[in-house]
Every structure is written in C-alpha cells, then in structure tokens.
Amino acid sequence: MKQEEYQELVKQLTPKEKRLSHALIAFVSGGMVGVFSTLVYEILTTTFALGKSSATIWTVIILIGVSSLLTALGFFDRWVKKCQCGLIIPTSGFAHSVTSSALDYKKDGLITGLGANFFKLAGSVILYGIISAFLLTVIKVVFYG
Amino acid sequence: MASFIYDNVYLKDAYTIVGPYETKGKLSNFDLTIEDMYYGEKTFEKAEVKMQVKAIDSLMARNYLNDNQVDCLVGGELSNQITTSSVTASKYKIPFLGLYSACATFNEALITGANLIKLNNHHIIAYTSSHNLNSEKQFRYPVEYGAPKKESTTFTATGAIATLLTDEKTNIKVESATIGKVIDYGIKDVNNMGAVMAPAAVQVLFDHLNELHRPATYYDVIITGDLGNIGEELFRKLCQKQNIKYNKYFDAGTEIYRLEQDTKAGASGPTSLPIVLFSKILKEKKYSKILLIATGSLHSPSLVNQKNSIPSIAHAVSLEVIK
Numbered sequence: 001m002k003q004e005e006y007q008e009l010v011k012q013l014t015p016k017e018k019r020l021s022h023a024l025i026a027f028v029s030g031g032m033v034g035v036f037s038t039l040v041y042e043i044l045t046t047t048f049a050l051g052k053s054s055a056t057i058w059t060v061i062i063l064i065g066v067s068s069l070l071t072a073l074g075f076f077d078r079w080v081k082k083c084q085c086g087l088i089i090p091t092s093g094f095a096h097s098v099t100s101s102a103l104d105y106k107k108d109g110l111i112t113g114l115g116a117n118f119f120k121l122a123g124s125v126i127l128y129g130i131i132s133a134f135l136l137t138v139i140k141v142v143f144y145g
Numbered sequence: 146m147a148s149f150i151y152d153n154v155y156l157k158d159a160y161t162i163v164g165p166y167e168t169k170g171k172l173s174n175f176d177l178t179i180e181d182m183y184y185g186e187k188t189f190e191k192a193e194v195k196m197q198v199k200a201i202d203s204l205m206a207r208n209y210l211n212d213n214q215v216d217c218l219v220g221g222e223l224s225n226q227i228t229t230s231s232v233t234a235s236k237y238k239i240p241f242l243g244l245y246s247a248c249a250t251f252n253e254a255l256i257t258g259a260n261l262i263k264l265n266n267h268h269i270i271a272y273t274s275s276h277n278l279n280s281e282k283q284f285r286y287p288v289e290y291g292a293p294k295k296e297s298t299t300f301t302a303t304g305a306i307a308t309l310l311t312d313e314k315t316n317i318k319v320e321s322a323t324i325g326k327v328i329d330y331g332i333k334d335v336n337n338m339g340a341v342m343a344p345a346a347v348q349v350l351f352d353h354l355n356e357l358h359r360p361a362t363y364y365d366v367i368i369t370g371d372l373g374n375i376g377e378e379l380f381r382k383l384c385q386k387q388n389i390k391y392n393k394y395f396d397a398g399t400e401i402y403r404l405e406q407d408t409k410a411g412a413s414g415p416t417s418l419p420i421v422l423f424s425k426i427l428k429e430k431k432y433s434k435i436l437l438i439a440t441g442s443l444h445s446p447s448l449v450n451q452k453n454s455i456p457s458i459a460h461a462v463s464l465e466v467i468k
Contacts, residue, residue, distance in 0.1 A: 001344075001383060001386050003330055003331045006330050006331075006344065006383075007330070007331060007332065009379065009382060010332060010337070010375075013340075013379060013382075014296075014337055014340065014375055015296040015297065015375075017295060017296065022293070071289050072289070074289060076289060076290065076291045077288070077289050077291035078291065080290075080291040080292065080293055081291065081293060081294075084293055085293060088290075088292075096289075097287075097290065100286075100287040100288070100289040100290040100291075101287045101290075103287065103288070103289050104282050104288055105287075107188045120287070121286070121287070121290070
C-alpha cells in the first residue's frame, strides 16, 4: 500500500473529535468559573466593603489559590475530562498549569526540577501575552495618541 | 535474513505485576497487583524500579535460582536512556543487556534471550515494565494537568513482567522469531500510535511468513502488542490488501481495560502484550501455535514537536504450547 493511500485509510478509520459539543461544554464550564469569580468579587465589594481595584486583585488571588489547591488534590485530573477546556483556559487554568508542572518536577530538585519546569506549559502564555500586549500598546499609541 | 528457528529454547516461568487500573480491567490471574502508583516509594521512577526488582526477585525465588545461575538479564522499557532497567540490573550480580524498541521491547528481549540460549546459555531473564504516570510525564503533559485526550490516544499500562527462558524442556517452546524492519508511513500524529505502528506489524508478519515458508493459517492465533482498536482495524485492512489470511487475530491493547474505564483506543506500553499473554492466553490453554507481534512507536517529544513523521518497529516471536 502506498503512503498516501494508507494515510487516507487512517483518516477514515480515526474517529472524529466532537468539536462542537466539546466547545459548548467548555463554554458552559468556563462560564461557571466566571460566575464563581463574579460571586467572589461581589462578596468582596459588599460584605468586605473593598474598593473596585483591590477587590479585582483579591478575586484573582483567591482564584489562583483555589485552583492550585484543587490541582494538588487531583480535582483537575478528573474534571477536565468532563468539563473540557473551559476549566483550563481562564486564570484558574494558568495557576493549574504552573502547579501541575511544579508537582511533577519537585522531586528533580528546586533549581533543576521545579524551577526549570515551573513555566513549562505557562511559559508560552506569558511570553506571547507580553508580546501581544506590547504590540497592542504600540498600535494604541500610534493611532490614538 | 533475520528469522531464527530454535529447537532448545523454552519459556519456563513468568512473573506479572500490574497496577490499579489494570486490576479493575478485563483480566485477572496476575501474580501481584499493586494498589498505589507510588508502590510505597517517593517517586514514580523508583516505583517502576521496585516493580521490576520485585518481578525478577520473585521469579528467581520461585525457580530456586541465585545470581550465579542466571547467565544474563535482558530488558528495557520506555524511560529516558532506559535508566529504570539499568537501575534494576544494578541490584544483581548478573550480566545485563539493555534494550530499546519502545513498546516492542518485550519481544526484542525474548529474541535476544532466545539467541543467547541457542549459544549454550542455560537461564536468561527477559524483563520489561511500564508506568502510566512516568510515560505521561515523559511523553505527554504533567500528571495532574489532566489535558483532554483524543479518541485515538492509547493509555500506557502499568506493570512489570519478568520471564525465564531456559534450555530445559517445558511445555512452552519458543519456536521461531523474526526481527522487524523500521517502517515509516508518514504518520505524524503522536495521538494515533496504532496508525503509526500497524504497517510495521504487517511488515514483520509478511517477512516472518515469507522467510519461514508458512501460511498465516499455521498459527492458531496472531496477537499484536498495543495497536489499540484503530490500529487493530488498520492491521486487518492491511492484511487483506496483502492477501494474508489468518485463523484468528486480535490486539492485546484492546483486551486489558473495560469500556467504562475511558482509556480511549486501549492499552499501550511494552507490558500490554505480556500481560495478556501470561494472564489470559497461556492460562486459557485454547491455542497451541501463537504468534506474538510486539509493536513500538520510535518517537521522542523533540521528533514530534519538530513535525517529523514517526518511525515504528515490530518484532515477531512464535510460541508453541506442547500438550
């Protein structure tokens, strides 16, 4: 059998991913994370009477803390399968990717293991986040002053 | 020609250890099952070494062998630089040959061992292992990350197997073997290893039958290593195309887990074939001529990240159960 012919056969036999249903599930589960953060924010501004900017910062800190703890407790390992990528896209996912890498490599030493692999998955987010922020700022300054 | 016929090589005994996922699967009859992926150790790497050592120790004890009576250890698995197998070998005063054919390592060890017996050695221990979480860490994502998986991915089985090859007559004869060629059919998808390896399995089957001048119907059953359900289907289609007709064929990767365990395309890893062989096929005593085709995907994360196609290999070993 020729390579092209085989690759065609592989394509036929490999089940298609259910992208639409996965995307819808992720939409809902990601939205739930958003709802949770809004709740935290509301509680902080009303019950604890924090200002808007400090309430935002505290919300992010709480979200990071909670998701790191849940990573360590093995919550994501079980729930990402069910909730799809909705759980790992927002701030919760960023904290989760850092914590899971850290857990994997902590036995390889603080520098060579944990330190070197801490941003294994999140590194790209930081790098390209900074680059796109920079480019957008340039566009803003050039066109809108 | 890379086919061998043996007349004095026998399989005397095997010791199988499996992890918690495999215990809950379709098979039973293991020598030892472990509940904890750490197996009482600090790291998963140490746990895998402990599994191998336990398998070899138990096998030697059961057959009243000491270090001096075993001529050589041959083994390997999936860890970087096969360190797991080397650390295991450091616990014994027995010469060691480390091997790597990814998930086809078990058959490579059997072939190497059988050829050593042919050269007048008496006792060879062939061993292999795999650990799901070590493989996840090495080839995929961090363990706790839990990234969603494609339907075509396979699940690395956890376990260790040690087998004793000898020149004393037993009821399982290693009858012949064929060393496979490395095949590359241009598949780049690391999440579809069945598709990567199926052509290598068919190639070694074709060469084996050709070189030993026998039809595929000579065997009561042909078992591939860890193609999973997609690779199994591809193997059948490729055999049809090559006009190879067999009595019975199935893939070991599809025999280990239950559907509800959500392991996608099935089990993979060098242990999946020997687990099925020793805890099911040989225990059932249904077949007398068995052809084992262990399959291996020869990739590394760099090879895949640089968008190269993945080479694969398969080795064939023929066993004869003497009644």
